[in-house]
Amino acid sequence: MPQQAYFASRALRALVTCAFATIIAFGLTGCPAGPATYTGCQGNTHCYGIVQYDHPVFGTYQVTMVPQQLAGGDGHISDEMWVLDTSTKCSPNNPCWIEVGEVAGADQSGCNFPANETHFFWADQRPGSKFFCHDFGKVQNLSGFGFNIPVNVAVLSLQDGNFSVVIYDGPSTNLNGGSTHNSMQMNEGEAGLEVEGTNSASAPLNPFSSMFYAPLGSGFYNVVYENNTGSVTLNSPPVNASWIGGIPSSQNQGAAWVTTCCTSN
């Protein structure tokens, strides 16, 4: 096993153990005995386990997550990050946004991910009512990437109406998308899990950590780490999520918003 994967998997196993200890200790939830069935996550109402941070306009947003084998069930499920411009309407009833992460299953996403495959993807809803989903492909088929190997997902404003959407985990392993002709101004970041459907979706524990933003034009420098637990949206069940490892701060970027799915309701 590559050293990177080795360390990551050790840490992840410990994380999973610790998370389940938390579950037992606090009685937050239980493990599903079999494929879960759930209601309230269909059609135009999806279920979430996300944290949200609102800021003045920023230029970069990044979150660290750990790719996992997902199952889309009869809908879809994703671990991802969103950045939004809540001050601008990109279509009559919606803000502008860019999203990036991993997903299994397809519904109303624009892409057609198989339910039993986990893909990296990104999508943008741009001014002028233009939405497009971009399917990077199966995580295992992308050189340098794999399950249990942490990745950073980031969106950078290039300040000329262009954005770079990046997934990276090492010097030679990055995936990049270009969102162009896009005048949105990021002022909100979100991270976590989304699920749609009625049964059989699943997502192992995934820690979202080291969330930061940076001023316009500063790229990955002058970053400011999220230093609080943000605004939580949690539809539980079927989604389970909680902060583990304390409260995020500039000294505790290891604090993680840990999500998993799905339990029956």
Add this chain to the structure above:
Amino acid sequence: MLHPRHLLGSLLLGLVLGGCATTPGPVGALAPAPHAPPIGTKITGPTPLLGSPAIPPHLAGTPSFTVADAQQYVMTHKLPFGMPDGARPAIARAQFLISRDAAVIIDEPTGFADDHPLCVVELRGNFSVHGPKNYVATFPRAILIFDATTGNLVIGGGMADGPPSGGPTPRG
């Protein structure tokens, strides 16, 4: 700058120091997480997309399928959009284009080299996609782009109504 494994190490340490609780716990002196791509990382141009299986290739070379195959696919498969019950879209365009021309249609890079062949299918109907926090965006035009080599669906989405865009260079 730290490697991602150090980040996970920090996370683990945080879990231990934090008592593995959902309530605030003591915070140790954790090492800073990486805040920049590792040294040597080249944030390259858009990455070619592998996509998801869609149209089975059955022709030697590229394109590996026909325009008729693409039309049949969109008329016989569940599409990744919300649509009124029972509605089937109308096909407004189905043609092979080079990536540069497909990019003009969607108004952003496809991720492929300019001369890479793609199959673009434009549909008319009532389409919706789902975004964060249950935002739902609706469109009268949907675009599906298939890799002409693999038949995989690589890009899909929707746009506001408007005249046909782009100056396509038909192929195949």
